[in-house]
Amino acid sequence: MNWLLQPWPWYVSGPLLGLTVPLLLLMAGKTFGISSSFRHVASICSPNTKLSYLKENNWRSESWNLVFVLGIMTGAFIAMRFLSAAPFPLLPADYATTGGMAKLLVGGLLVGFGTRYADGCTSGHTIMGISNLQTSSLIATASFFAGGLTMTALTAFGIF
Amino acid sequence: MNNLRVLLIGIFFGIVLIKSEVVSWFRIQKMFRFEEAHMYLIICSAIAVGAISVFLIKKFQLQTVSGEKILINVKEFQKGTIIGGILFGLGWAITGACPGPIYAQIGSGEALALLTFVGALLGAYLYAYLRPRLPH
Numbered sequence: 001m002n003w004l005l006q007p008w009p010w011y012v013s014g015p016l017l018g019l020t021v022p023l024l025l026l027m028a029g030k031t032f033g034i035s036s037s038f039r040h041v042a043s044i045c046s047p048n049t050k051l052s053y054l055k056e057n058n059w060r061s062e063s064w065n066l067v068f069v070l071g072i073m074t075g076a077f078i079a080m081r082f083l084s085a086a087p088f089p090l091l092p093a094d095y096a097t098t099g100g101m102a103k104l105l106v107g108g109l110l111v112g113f114g115t116r117y118a119d120g121c122t123s124g125h126t127i128m129g130i131s132n133l134q135t136s137s138l139i140a141t142a143s144f145f146a147g148g149l150t151m152t153a154l155t156a157f158g159i160f
Numbered sequence: 161m162n163n164l165r166v167l168l169i170g171i172f173f174g175i176v177l178i179k180s181e182v183v184s185w186f187r188i189q190k191m192f193r194f195e196e197a198h199m200y201l202i203i204c205s206a207i208a209v210g211a212i213s214v215f216l217i218k219k220f221q222l223q224t225v226s227g228e229k230i231l232i233n234v235k236e237f238q239k240g241t242i243i244g245g246i247l248f249g250l251g252w253a254i255t256g257a258c259p260g261p262i263y264a265q266i267g268s269g270e271a272l273a274l275l276t277f278v279g280a281l282l283g284a285y286l287y288a289y290l291r292p293r294l295p296h
Binding site: 006007008010011013014015016017018019020021022023024025026027028029030031032033034035037038040041042046047049051052053054063064067068069070071072073074075076077078079080081083084086087088089090092095096100101103104105106107108109110111112113114115116117119120121122123124125126127128129130131132133134135136137139140141142143144145146147148149150151152155158160 | 162163165166167168169170172173174175176177178179180181182183184185186187188189191192193195197198201202203204205206207208209210211213214216217222224225226228229230231232233234235236237238240242243244245246247248249250251252253254255256257258259260262263264265266267268269270272273275276277278279280281282283284285287288289291292294
């Protein structure tokens with residue numbers, strides 16, 4: 001049982017993550033994706049909004065996405081609390097400072113804005129979209145990495 | 161019933177996100193710095209399993225467990241695929257979390273990830289506001 005409590009190697013965890021695609025399709029008839037949940041939560045929080053992107057969003061018919069996200073939070077809790085020999089750090093210690101918190105807020109804003117503008121994230125585009133051989137998802141994934149590498153370079157040079 | 165199945169698949173996905181450690185900012189940094197193959201191998205093997213599954217589902221015209229036809233939503237290419245994609249990538253490198261891991265970080269008790277989530281929500285609002293003026 002000890003192996004279960006250690007980090008799982010890529011050849012176990014990678015295929016298991018990919019298995020989410022057929023599980024959702026076969027068990028629920030849903031196309032794997034996560035970032036649309038941001039739109040749904042925004043729609044729920046602003047029932048009287050005039051913004052058409054939120055107003056014309058029929059989140060009730062897409063509520064499975066919020067259930068899925070609730071599952072992710074539950075699964076993460078279980079894995080960290082009961083399936084890990086030792087908790088591992090998720091974020092650098094200096095993110096607990098005011099400056100670090102501002103970074104998370106700005107970074108989160110880029111994640112939310114970018115994934116909605118690109119109509120998908122690493123789940124909906126990189127895993128689901130490429131699995132479905134969509135050119136748009138391949139381009140999206142290349143763009144994700146272009147952005148990520150740029151920010152990493154900027155950070156390395158101390159610009160951000 | 162459908163929602164119960166979705167919840168269970170979500171729990172499964174959340175567990176693997178933590179156990180693979182792809183929810184860690186440090187893993188994302190090592191990926192973008194090309195210091196570790198871990199993330200690349202995970203992404204590629206996940207796509208491989210996903211692609212084979214989709215191929216088989218289409219080839220044998222499989223149905224859902226409730227006997228419904230399986231339809232995959234296709235995302236059309238537009239200018240936002242690139243512009244939005246790059247902006248997301250910038251944020252991904254800062255927060256060390258794409259949308260799935262944001263929720264996984266929150267669930268595992270990382271309170272700071274709530275800021276990432278609030279930021280993402282603000283980002284969705286900003287997109288909703290700017291959308292009529294953005295190139296698509």
